[in-house]
Every structure is written in structure tokens, then in C-alpha cells.
Amino acid sequence: MIPLSWYLVLSALLFSIxxxxxxxxxxxVAILLGIELMLxxxxxxxxxxxxxxxxxxxxxxxxAIIVFAVAAAEVAVGLALIISVYRxxxxxxxxxxxxxxx
Amino acid sequence: MDASQIIFGLTALLxxxxxxxxxxxxxxxxxALWLIVTLFGVTVLYALLQANFLAVVQVVVYVGAIAxxxxxxxxxxxxxxxxxxxxLNRGWLLAAFISLxxxxxxxxxxxxxxxAGRLAGSLTGEDTLMALGQALxxxxxxxxxxxxxxxxxxxxxIGAVYVALNKKQESDQ
Amino acid sequence: MATETLIWxxxxxxxxxxxxxxxxxxxxxxxxxxxxxxxxxxxxLASMVVFVRALSVKHLGEHPFHASxxxxxxxxxxxxxxxxxxxxxxxxxxFVAWTIFMIFLYSVGYHNFGQPKGDHDRPxxxxxxxxxxxxxxxxxxxxxxxxxxxxFFAFLGLFAFGMYTLVVSDNLLxxxxxxxxxxLCSYLLIGFWYGKPSARNAAIKAFMTTRIGDxxxxxxxxxxxxxxxxxxxxxxFTNEELMHALxxxxxxxxxxxxxxxxSLLLFIGTIGKSAQWPLHVWLPDAMEGPxxxxxxxxxxxxVSAGVYAVLRMFPLLSLDPATMSxxxxxxxxxxxxxxxxxxxxxxxxxxxxxxTISQLGFMIAALGIGAYVAAAFHLITHAFFKALxxxxxxxxIHGMEHGVLHTGNHHVDPQxxxxxxxxxxxxxITFWTFLIGGFALSGFPVITAGFxxxxxxxxxxxxxxxxxxxxxxxxxxxxxxxxTMRQITLTFLGEPRTEEAKHAQETPWTxxxxxVVLAFFAVTYGWVGIPEHFPVLGGLVPNWFHDxxxxxxxxxxxxxxxxxxxxxxxxxxxxxxxxxxWLAYRNVKAPAEDKLxxxxxxxxxxxxxxxxxxxxxxxxxxxETFVYKWxxxxxxxxxxxxxxxxxxxxxxAIRHYIDLLVIxxxxxxxxxxxxxxxxxxxxxIQTGRIQxxxxxxxxxxxxxxxxxxxxxxxx
Numbered sequence: 001m002i003p004l005s006w007y008l009v010l011s012a013l014l015f016s017i018x019x020x021x022x023x024x025x026x027x028x029v030a031i032l033l034g035i036e037l038m039l040x041x042x043x044x045x046x047x048x049x050x051x052x053x054x055x056x057x058x059x060x061x062x063x064a065i066i067v068f069a070v071a072a073a074e075v076a077v078g079l080a081l082i083i084s085v086y087r088x089x090x091x092x093x094x095x096x097x098x099x100x101x102x
Numbered sequence: 103m104d105a106s107q108i109i110f111g112l113t114a115l116l117x118x119x120x121x122x123x124x125x126x127x128x129x130x131x132x133x134a135l136w137l138i139v140t141l142f143g144v145t146v147l148y149a150l151l152q153a154n155f156l157a158v159v160q161v162v163v164y165v166g167a168i169a170x171x172x173x174x175x176x177x178x179x180x181x182x183x184x185x186x187x188x189x190l191n192r193g194w195l196l197a198a199f200i201s202l203x204x205x206x207x208x209x210x211x212x213x214x215x216x217x218a219g220r221l222a223g224s225l226t227g228e229d230t231l232m233a234l235g236q237a238l239x240x241x242x243x244x245x246x247x248x249x250x251x252x253x254x255x256x257x258x259x260i261g262a263v264y265v266a267l268n269k270k271q272e273s274d275q
Numbered sequence: 276m277a278t279e280t281l282i283w284x285x286x287x288x289x290x291x292x293x294x295x296x297x298x299x300x301x302x303x304x305x306x307x308x309x310x311x312x313x314x315x316x317x318x319x320l321a322s323m324v325v326f327v328r329a330l331s332v333k334h335l336g337e338h339p340f341h342a343s344x345x346x347x348x349x350x351x352x353x354x355x356x357x358x359x360x361x362x363x364x365x366x367x368x369x370f371v372a373w374t375i376f377m378i379f380l381y382s383v384g385y386h387n388f389g390q391p392k393g394d395h396d397r398p399x400x401x402x403x404x405x406x407x408x409x410x411x412x413x414x415x416x417x418x419x420x421x422x423x424x425x426x427f428f429a430f431l432g433l434f435a436f437g438m439y440t441l442v443v444s445d446n447l448l449x450x451x452x453x454x455x456x457x458x459l460c461s462y463l464l465i466g467f468w469y470g471k472p473s474a475r476n477a478a479i480k481a482f483m484t485t486r487i488g489d490x491x492x493x494x495x496x497x498x499x500x501x502x503x504x505x506x507x508x509x510x511x512f513t514n515e516e517l518m519h520a521l522x523x524x525x526x527x528x529x530x531x532x533x534x535x536x537x538s539l540l541l542f543i544g545t546i547g548k549s550a551q552w553p554l555h556v557w558l559p560d561a562m563e564g565p566x567x568x569x570x571x572x573x574x575x576x577x578v579s580a581g582v583y584a585v586l587r588m589f590p591l592l593s594l595d596p597a598t599m600s601x602x603x604x605x606x607x608x609x610x611x612x613x614x615x616x617x618x619x620x621x622x623x624x625x626x627x628x629x630x631t632i633s634q635l636g637f638m639i640a641a642l643g644i645g646a647y648v649a650a651a652f653h654l655i656t657h658a659f660f661k662a663l664x665x666x667x668x669x670x671x672i673h674g675m676e677h678g679v680l681h682t683g684n685h686h687v688d689p690q691x692x693x694x695x696x697x698x699x700x701x702x703x704i705t706f707w708t709f710l711i712g713g714f715a716l717s718g719f720p721v722i723t724a725g726f727x728x729x730x731x732x733x734x735x736x737x738x739x740x741x742x743x744x745x746x747x748x749x750x751x752x753x754x755x756x757x758x759t760m761r762q763i764t765l766t767f768l769g770e771p772r773t774e775e776a777k778h779a780q781e782t783p784w785t786x787x788x789x790x791v792v793l794a795f796f797a798v799t800y801g802w803v804g805i806p807e808h809f810p811v812l813g814g815l816v817p818n819w820f821h822d823x824x825x826x827x828x829x830x831x832x833x834x835x836x837x838x839x840x841x842x843x844x845x846x847x848x849x850x851x852x853x854x855x856x857w858l859a860y861r862n863v864k865a866p867a868e869d870k871l872x873x874x875x876x877x878x879x880x881x882x883x884x885x886x887x888x889x890x891x892x893x894x895x896x897x898x899e900t901f902v903y904k905w906x907x908x909x910x911x912x913x914x915x916x917x918x919x920x921x922x923x924x925x926x927x928a929i930r931h932y933i934d935l936l937v938i939x940x941x942x943x944x945x946x947x948x949x950x951x952x953x954x955x956x957x958x959x960i961q962t963g964r965i966q967x968x969x970x971x972x973x974x975x976x977x978x979x980x981x982x983x984x985x986x987x988x989x990x
Contacts, residue, residue, distance in 0.1 A: 002110050002150075008212055010114050010147075014121055016205035021125035023197030023970055024190045029130060029175055031966070033137055036168065037121055040144050043156070051151045052217075055230065058237035062244045064156055068163050069251040073258030075168050079175040080266035086179040087268070094966055095191055101963030193970055200973045207980060214988070 007048035015041035028082045028092045032075060039071045110150060117143035128189045130176045138169045155234055278328050279342035282358040285321045285368075286439035288314035289375075293432040296425050304424045308383050311428030315379035315435060322372035329365035336362055336826030341509065343445060355507060359445030363651060363827040366820070367442050367583055370658045373796065374575035375435050377789035381666050382431065382567040384785030385673065386421035393419030399470030401565075404680045416680040418673070427467065431571065434460035438576040441583070447496050447506040450584065454492075454548065457577045458485050464572070465564040477560035484557040488547015492584075495540025502533055512590045512829060522594030535595025541588055542602055549581030549635045552609040556883055558632055562624040566669030569624060573631045574661035582638045582654050589647050590828060603643025607747040610636030612880070614754035618761070619876035622690045623668045626762050630716065631661055633751060637732055640744050646735035647832055648821045652804050653728035659800055660715035660725055663793035667709035670782045670790065671695070671766060674702045678775030687775050692765040693863070694776060699767040701779040706767045708790040713763050715797045717756035718849040721812070724801030730845045731806065731835075738835035749844050756852025764860040772864060808837035 014037055021034025043064045050060025086092050120139040127133045141164045148157035237243040292314035300306040329335055343357025360368065391405040396419055405419040421427065434457060441453030459482075466478030500506055503517060511517060521534040528536050545551070550558035558578070562569055572578065585592065585602070592598060610633045617629035634657050641650035675689035687694055699706040715725035729752060736745040771777045781787070804820035807813050818834060825831040875881065960971075 001104070002106055004217065005212060006110065006114075007147075007151075009209065010117070012205055012208040012212070013118060015208070016201040017118070017121045017125055019204055019973075020197055020201040023200060023966055023973070024194035025125065026189055026191045027130060029172065029179065030125070030133060030189065033124055033133055033172065036137060036164075037124065037140065040141065040164075043160075044144060044147055047148060047151050047153045047156055051153065056233070058234050058243065061153060061156060061230075061234050062237055062247065064153070065159065065238070066247055066251050068159055069255055072163055072168055073255050075171055076262040077258050077265065079171055080262035082175060083178055083266050090181070092179045095964050098963030101961045191966060193967065196970055196974075197966075200970065200977065203977045204973070207977065207984075210984070 004048060004052045007044060007052075011041040011044040011048070014038075014044065026093050026095060028085075028094050028097070029079070031094060032078050032082075035078075036071065036075065039067060043067055106150060109146070113143050113146045113150070116140075117147070126189075130180070131173065134169060134172045134176055137172065138165055141165050141169065152230070155231055278325055278340045278360075279358060281321050281325055282340060282360055282443050283342070285318050285325065285443055286436050288317040289432040289435035289439065291432075293429045293436065296429040296432065301425045301429075304388060304420070307425035307428050308388060311432055312376075312379045312383065314432055315376045318435065318439060319372040319376040322368050325360060326365050326369050326372075329360055329362070330823075334826065335360075335365065335823075336828070336831070339364070339509075341445060343507070354448075355446070356449050357445045357507075358443045359508065360443065361827045362823045362825075363586060364442060366651065366655060366824055367579075370655045370796075371438055371442055371576060371579075374658055374662045374793070375438065375571070377792055378567050378571050378575065378662065378666070379428070379431060379435075381570070381669070381786050381789045382427060382565075384783045385565065385567050385669055386424050386427060387418045388420060388424065388785075390418055390420045393422070396422050397470065398422040399468060401468050401471075403685075416683065418676060418680060423467070427464075427565070427567075430460055430463050430467070431567070434464065434571060434576070438580065441580050445507055445509065447499065447508075450587070451492065451496060454544070454580060454584070455489065457572075457580060458482065458489065458548075461485075461561070461568075461572050461577055464568040465561045467564055467568065471563065473560075474563040477557075477563040481557040481561050484554050485547040488544045488554055491540045492544025492547075495537050495544070498533075498540065499537045502537075508587060515829075518590065518594065521591065529597070531597055532595045534591045535598040538588055538592040538595060538598045539601065542585060542592070542598070542605075545581035545585050545639070546605065547581075548584075549578045549639065550632050551581075551605050551636060551639060552612055553882070555609065555613065555632050556879075556886060559625055559628045559879070562622070562628055566624070566665060566672065569628070570662045570665035570669070573628060574665050575658050578631060578635055579654055579658055582635060582642075582650065585639065585642050586647070586651055586654070589642065592642070593645060599643050599645065601643075603640050603741065603744055606636045606639030606641070606643050607744045607751075608636070609633065610640060610751040611747050611754070612636075614751045614758070616876055616879050617758045618754060619872050621692055622688075623671060623692050623695075623762065623766060624665070624690060626692075626758060627661070627664050627668060630664075630755065630758070633755060634661065634716070637729065637748060637751070640748060641732045641735065644736055644739060644741045644744055645832070646732055646739075646835075647828065648804075648825050648834070649728065649731040649735050651824050652731055652820055656715065656724035656728040656797070656800055659793055660712045660723075660797040663708060663712035663790060663797050664716065666786070666790055666793065667705055667712060670702065670705040670786050671698060671709070671779075673782045673786070674698065674705070674779035675775055677780045678773075678778035681778040682774045684775070687773060689775065692762060694773045695766045695771070695779075696769045696773075696776050697767070697771040698776060698779055701771075701776075702781045704781060704787040704790065708787075708794040709767065710763060711794045711797055713759045714853075715801075717759045717853055718752060718845060719853070720846055720849065722798060724797055724799070726845070726849065727801035727804050730842060731804065733841040733845050734806070734838065735835045737838055737841040745841070745844075749848050752845065753848035753852045756849050757856040760853045760856025761860050764857050765863065768857075769861060769863075806834060806837060809842075810837075813837070 018034045018037030018039075018041060021037060022031050023034075025031055025034060046060050046064045046067070050057070050064075053060070082092060085097060089097065091097070117140055120136045120143065123136040124133050124140060127136060141160065145157045145160045145165075148154075148160055238248050239245050289311075292310040295310055296307045300310060325340070329340065332338065332340075339359055339361035341357065341359050343355040345353035346356045347354035387402065391407060393402045393405045396402045396405075399422075402419040402421050404416040406414050406416050408414050437453045437456030437460060439453070440456065441450050444450045444453060462478045462482040465481050466474050468474045469478075496506065499511075502521065503511055505511060518534075521537070522532050524533045525531075526533055526536045531539060547554045558573060561572065564572070592602065613629045613632035613636060617626050617633065620626045620629065634653070638650045638653050638657070641653065672689050675695065679685065679687055679689050711723065715723035717723075718726045718729040720726050733745060733748060733752075736742075736748060771779075802816065804818055805812055805816060806821075807818050821834050822831075825834075878884075
């Protein structure tokens with residue numbers, strides 16, 4: 001039988017990797033990829049806790065579904081923004097999008 | 103070692119490997135494709151957890167929509183077919199360190215948590231799908247977050263369309 | 276009304292007149308002089324009633340009119356003040372009342388009441404005449420009315436109040452009060468024409484000189500009070516043991532007894548007030564005041580007050596022979612000294628001023644040799660004829676001024692006797708009354724009062740073997756007669772020497788009537804004191820004066836024995852002086868012919884110059900240089916400037932080292948610069964790159980998490 005901790009460690013690792021991707025990648029779309037990884041890690045966590053807790057309590061799955069919805073919305077808007085910025089500034093590199101500075 | 107553990111182990115390896123590839127590959131399309139692999143791995147995990155609905159929704163939404171969206175975005179934002187230049191920014195070392203630190207912190211938390219060693223209860227005989235459906239639309243349960251999520255999606259839809267709209271004057275320049 | 280109440284009321288009308296004139300009637304000349312003369316008249320009436328009543332009391336000396344009230348609480352007891360009319364007081368009150376009344380009346384005419392306002396007259400300067408046009412269009416100048424007319428009567432009223440207070444008071448304190456009031460009024464009246472610098476200076480000189488005397492007098496009063504605990508005359512003089520103790524206790528000063536020292540101190544006050552040598556310098560200068568003032572101050576009242584004070588204190592004085600000798604010396608010396616100066620004066624009033632000093636010397640000398648009654652007698656007769664002479668001289672000056680206004684020549688001094696002459700024809704009443712006064716002053720035998728009083732002094736000096744005093748006074752009497760006849764000859768006899776004298780006019784009745792009244796007294800008053808053993812006339816009437824006034828003292832003095840020597844001496848010097856005076860001056864045409872104008876005499880033996888050098892200039896030096904320049908400006912201002920300088924230095928230091936350095940730079944600018952520096956250096960954090968922001972936030976998250984983990988979970 002799989003102890004809960006395995007799932008949790010896995011999701012933690014996935015989360016960290018996603019975090020790395022967010023912090024270290026230059027391409028803005030790659031950053032969004034990282035965010036997706038992180039969201040998936042969260043979902044794994046939620047589902048695990050649902051399964052290993054009170055399965056009659058649907059809150060875990062519902063939360064995960066909501067996270068799906070949010071992730072979808074966020075990706076849509078984020079990519080729309082990136083495309084819009086690309087059209088304007090001809091770049092997708094995050095370090096070049098730095099107008100909101102001193 | 104039983105069957106589920108082996109499956110889990112393989113799936114875990116797949117997920118981790120492909121996640122690493124997502125964040126390290128230079129080619130953006132490859133990154134998107136590796137993301138798809140990761141997502142599929144997660145689906146298998148959901149299936150292992152007997153969260154059937156989630157598994158299906160994962161494939162349909164994530165892989166079928168979001169990943170495709172990613173690929174479209176990558177296509178639309180490429181100057182050259184080939185990606186050149188490093189794909190990690192100047193602070194990648196610190197980022198790696200941070201990631202490790204986060205991972206370490208989470209592990210430390212997990213270490214002390216009593217819940218970690220739990221084993222799954224039995225699930226046979228329950229219609230989880232029906233319960234989930236009812237939970238989503240029942241006024242006593244989660245209909246409100248459900249409706250709000252719908253509104254959110256609508257807003258995101260409109261917003262995305264508007265933001266990415268190619269206004270005629272600007273596109274000519 | 277009880278006599279005592281009446282005595283209290285005597286000084287009241289003149290002071291009421293003063294206040295009423297000052298407060299209400301200053302603008303109305305007629306009302307003011309009515310108040311003044313009316314007040315003097317009321318006081319005169321009250322004085323006459325008191326005098327008559329006093330005459331009818333047997334042994335007034337032992338039962339004088341006396342009333343006193345508690346005034347100042349002094350611990351267990353009260354200091355009392357009150358009124359006292361004993362024989363001396365009654366006699367003095369008589370002449371004071373008459374002379375004051377006459378002088379008030381005289382002032383109405385003297386200040387030209389009823390005349391028009393002058394052309395260029397200003398308050399503060401003597402009036403200079405007004406131009407009137409008569410029916411035919413002829414213009415001539417007439418005397419103009421005094422602009423400060425009412426003020427004069429106010430001051431005169433205050434003066435009268437002072438004198439009356441002095442005469443009726445029963446203690447030294449109120450006597451001194453009256454004394455000082457008169458001192459003030461003499462300042463005010465001598466400086467009446469304050470527009471003239473000479474008048475201002477004369478007023479200050481008078482006040483300062485008498486002040487010196489007053490200081491010592493006050494010391495004497497204080498000394499007396501501290502020794503006896505009272506200042507009331509009756510209480511001191513009727514107390515035999517006290518008098519004995521005062522006379523025998525010695526003081527460290529000059530070997531005098533207590534009585535002697537007190538008397539000496541009080542006498543110094545008299546030296547000042549009665550213008551004896553060496554404090555005589557103010558009296559001649561006081562002629563700057565209008566003539567009624569001169570008459571009032573220098574004949575009737577103020578200088579008499581000095582002699583009166585010594586008369587009052589005579590019981591105390593007579594206890595110490597040393598003080599008596601000093602008094603006699605000063606008196607006799609002054610008599611001769613002043614007479615020598617009078618001989619060489621040209622101004623008609625100056626002669627009379629020195630004459631007054633000289634005659635007062637006579638009285639003081641008489642007191643010094645113990646001739647109490649003679650001194651009192653001479654005081655009273657002198658008051659009458661000297662007032663007469665002064666008012667007469669005022670009349671002469673008025674007449675001369677009439678002439679000056681007629682000719683229009685204002686460079687002629689109407690007071691210079693050498694501009695006069697022949698005035699007996701133009702001003703008969705003035706002439707005859709002046710003649711009577713002059714003869715009285717010289718001691719013309721029998722028919723003038725001056726003869727009787729002066730003769731009594733000489734007789735007393737001879738009888739008690741004070742030969743030095745006798746000879747000095749005799750010589751002084753000779754000179755007195757000489758300069759008096761000189762004065763009369765130059766003024767009235769002969770022919771007018773100038774145009775102005777030719778056009779002189781007799782003065783109105785308000786001026787000549789007082790002259791007549793005073794002349795009457797100058798003739799008749801002597802007859803109340805005819806000595807008993809006088810040849811032919813003695814014994815016809817009793818020597819009322821001697822008996823009356825003599826009984827003021829506890830031990831009434833005996834009248835001196837009759838002796839031919841003083842009588843013949845007195846006759847000789849009087850008639851001789853008159854004759855030689857007439858002889859020397861009957862044909863004088865101009866001042867150059869006066870061989871007796873020896874410069875040292877004319878210049879008053881240079882005493883004024885000496886005092887100026889010795890006292891006045893050093894006083895000015897102390898005030899101007901020492902106190903003002905060195906102490907006030909140098910030291911005090913120096914200290915202040917130094918403090919200010921130190922404050923400036925401290926201020927500058929604070930500014931430079933604390934304000935600018937610390938507060939401005941360090942705190943003010945420092946804070947600003949630090950913030951600026953921090954801002955400048957923190958700015959680059961905002962790169963605009965969100966990955967860096969996220970990195971930063973995660974770092975913080977890790978750190979905070981670790982800290983919290985450590986503290987919450989591990990600890």
C-alpha cells in the first residue's frame with residue numbers, strides 16, 4: 001500500500017521543480033509552464049488528501065476541479081498577455097519586459 | 103512491494119523526469135511536449151488515487167486545451183524557428199537554491215506531520231462520481247464556488263480575447 | 276467763638292484762596308484778587324481779634340492760648356500738634372497780619388489790574404506795556420496788566436499760609452512745615468517771571484542756599500526730639516529739670532552742651548533763612564522777583580521767620596554761652612558786612628536787600644547777647660518799615676517805568692537810582708512815606724520806630740558789657756543811615772537826571788494806601804516800647820512792649836539800665852550818617868561821580884564768585900563728569916554693553932557650533948541626505964523584472980519561515 005507521504009513528497013518535488021522553472025527561465029511562456037507544474041502539484045496534493053482522508057467529503061475533489069478552472073483561466077489570460085506584449089515589444093524574454101521600474 | 107507501489111514508482115519517475123525536462127530544455131516546443139508527458143503522468147496518478155473524474159478532466163482540459171494553448175502561444179511568439187541563447191536567466195543559481203530550500207522546508211514539515219504515514223481506506227461500493235456531481239450543484243455544498251468559477255471562466259474568456267485582440271491600427275505598424 | 280478755634284482758623288483763608296484760584300479762577304483776574312485780598316483780610320481780622328483778646332489776658336505768658344490735638348501715634352503716646360499764642364506770638368501775629376494784608380492790596384495795583392493786555396506780553400516775562408489809541412488818534416504806551424496775575428495771588432496765598440502756620444504753631448515740627456512751605460513759595464515767587472534766566476537762577480540759588488540751612492535745622496529738630504521726646508515749646512521750656520539737664524550735658528561737638536548743639540543746629544537754619552553770613556548770597560539775587568514778593572519775603576515774613584525761630588528757641592539758646600557767642604558774632608559781623616556792600620549798590624532794591632541782611636544781623640546779634648525783648652522789638656519795627664521801603668521802591672520803579680514807556684527807551688533801567696532824581700515832585704505820597712521808612716531804618720530819633728528798637732539793642736549791648744558787639748553795631752548803624760540817605764537823595768531829591776525820571780507818575784491808590792498805613796506803624800509802633808528811664812519821655816507811657824513780650828519767657832529779663840553812652844552813640848551815628856549821606860550825593864549827576872563805588876564793595880566782597888568756585892563748579896563736575904560720564908555711561912553702561920557683547924558672542928557660538936553644525940547639518944541636512952542616499956541606493960532593486968521580485972519574496976519567505984519554524988516548532 002502506498003503511504004500518503006509518497007504522494008506528498010512527489011507533489012513537493014514537482015512543486016519545487018515548477019518553482020525553479022518560474023524563477024529561472026527566460027522565456028515568459030516557459031514561466032507559465034512552470035506555473036502549470038506547480039498547479040498540478042497542488043492538485044496531486046488535494047487529491048491525495050481526499051483519498052487518504054474522508055472520501056465522503058467531496059471538498060477535496062471539488063477544490064481540485066476549481067483549481068483546474070482557475071488554471072485554465074489563468075493560462076488563457078496569461079498567454080493572451082504574452083502575445084499582446086510580444087506584438088508590441090517583439091520579445092518574450094521576461095528580463096526585457098521591465099518598464100515598471102525606477 | 104505490490105503492484106500499486108510499482109506503478110506509482112514508475113509514474114513518479116516519469117513525472118519528475120519530464121518536469122525536469124520541461125524546465126531545462128532550450129526548445130520551447132519540446133518544453134510544451136514534455137509538459138504534456140508530465141500531465142499524462144499526473145493523470146495516471148489520479149487514476150491510482152481513484153479520482154476518476156479528475157483523471158478524465160485532466161486529460162480533456164489540461165492536455166486537450168491548455169497544452170494546445172501553450173503550443174499555439176509558442177508558435178505565435180517565435181522570432182526564429184530555432185531558439186537561441188541560454189534559456190536560464192542570470193539568477194538561476196539562486197533560483198535553484200531557493201527551490202531546494204523550499205523542497206527541504208516542505209520535507210521538514212512532512213517529517214513532523216503525523217498524517218504522513220496514513221494508508222488509504224477502502225473505497226468499493228461508493229459512487230464517488232455521483233457524490234461529486236451532487237456536491238458540485240447542491241446548494242448545501244459547493245454550488246456557489248462552482249458558479250463563481252463559471253463566472254471566472256467567462257471573465258477570463260472575455261479578457262483574453264480582448265487583450266489579445268489585434269487592433270487594426272497597431273497591427274499595420 | 277473760642278480764641279483757640281479762631282487761632283486754628285487764622286492760616287486757613289489764604290490756603291483756601293490758593294486752591295480756589297489754582298483750580299477755578301485762574302482765568303479771571305478780578306475774582307482771583309478778590310479771593311486773595313479777601314482771604315488776607317479775613318486772616319487779618321481773625322488775627323486782630325486774637326491779638327485784642329490776648330492783650331486782655333493777665334499773665335499771658337503763664338496762660339497762653341493753647342490747644343493741641345493728637346496727630347501721630349508714637350508707640351504708647353501721641354505726637355501732638357497745636358496752636359499757641361503767647362505774648363511773643365501775639366506781637367508777631369500783629370505785624371504779620373498787617374504786612375501781609377497790605378502787601379496783598381498793594382499787589383493789585385503793582386500788577387496793573389485794570390490795564391489793557393500788553394502788545395508783546397507773554398506769561399513768564401514781565402509786562403512791557405500796551406499801545407492805546409485815544410480819541411484823537413494819538414498813540415501812547417501805557418503799563419500793561421501782568422499776564423500771570425492770578426497765579427501771583429495763588430502763590431502769595433500759599434506763602435501767607437506758610438507764615439501764619441509758623442507763627443501760630445506750638446511745636447517745632449509745624450513751625451518747620453511752615454518754614455518749608457515758605458521756602459517753596461519763595462522759589463516759586465522769586466522765579467515768578469520764569470522767562471528770565473536771571474530769575475530762574477535766582478530762584479534755584481535761593482532754594483539751594485536756604486536748603487543747606489534747613490538740613491542742619493532738621494538735624495537739630497531730630498536731635499531735640501530724640502533727647503526730649505517732644506517738640507512742643509511749652510513742654511520743653513516749662514520743664515525746669517529738662518532744661519537744666521539739656522544745659523549741662525556735654526556733647527562731643529566743640530564742647531557744647533546738648534542745648535547748645537541743638538540751638539546751634541537750629542541757628543544754622545536761621546542763617547540760611549534770614550540770609551546771614553555766610554549763607555547771605557541768595558537774598559540780593561532774590562530781587563529778581565516782583566517787588567511785593569521782595570517785601571513779603573524780605574521784610575515781613577520769611578526772613579523774620581528765621582529770627583522768630585531763634586526767639587522761640589531762646590530759652591534753649593541761653594543755656595549755652597558758647598552758642599550765644601557764635602550767634603552774636605555772626606549777627607554783628609553780618610550787620611557790618613552787609614552795610615558795607617549796601618553803600619556801593621546802584622539798584623534801589625539791592626540797597627534794601629543788603630539793608631535787610633544788615634538789620635537781621637542786628638536782631639541776631641541782639642539775641643546773641645541776650646537782649647530778647649530788644650530783638651523782638653526790632654523784628655517788629657523792622658518788618659513795618661522795611662515792608663514800607665520795599666513797597667515804596669516798587670512804587671518808584673512803577674513810576675519810572677511809566678517814564679520809560681513814555682519815552683520808549685527800553686535800555687534805561689528803571690531800577691537804577693542814578694537814572695532817577697527829583698521824584699519827590701512827581702510822586703509825593705511815595706516820597707513822604709519812603710522818607711518816613713528811611714528815617715525809621717536809620718534810627719531818626721523819637722518820631723520813628725526804628726530809633727526806639729535800635730537804641731534798645733545798643734543800650735542792652737552797652738549795659739551787659741558786650742563792647743565789641745556795641746562798636747560793630749554802631750558802625751553798622753552809621754553806614755545804615757549813610758546809605759539810606761544816599762538812596763533817598765539819589766532817588767527823590769535834586770533834579771531828574773533822565774527823561775524817564777521827568778515823566779514819572781504817582782501810582783494808584785491800591786499802591787499808595789498800603790504805604791500810608793505802613794508809614795503810620797513805622798512812626799507809632801516805637802512808642803509802645805519806650806524805656807522807663809528815658810529822659811523826658813520815659814515813664815509817660817509804660818514800656819508795654821517789654822512787659823508784654825518779656826513775660827513770654829519763664830524768667831522775664833530785666834530792662835537794661837539807662838545810660839547816656841548808647842543813647843548819644845545812637846543819635847550820633849543816625850544823624851551823622853543821614854547828614855553825610857545827603858552831603859555826598861546831593862549834586863551827583865552820573866554814576867562816575869560816585870567815589871564810594873569801590874569795586875570790592877560793589878562786587879559784594881566776591882563771595883558769589885568764591886562760592887561758585889568752591890561749591891557750585893565742583894558740584895557740577897561731580898554731576899556731569901564723575902557721575903554721568905564715568906559712573907553712569909562708563910561703568911554702568913559699560914557693564915550693560917559688556918553683557919550684551921557676551922550675549923552676542925554666546926549667540927554667535929550657538930549659531931555656529933550648535934545651530935548650523937548640529938541642527939542644520941547633522942540633524943536636518945543629515946537626515947535628508949541619509950534618506951536620499953538610501954533611496955538612491957535602494958532604487959536599483961526595482962528592476963521591473965518580476966522574476967527578481969519573486970526571488971526576493973521567496974528568499975524572505977524562506978528566512979521568515981525558518982525563523983518561525985525555529986521558534987515555534989523547535990523551541
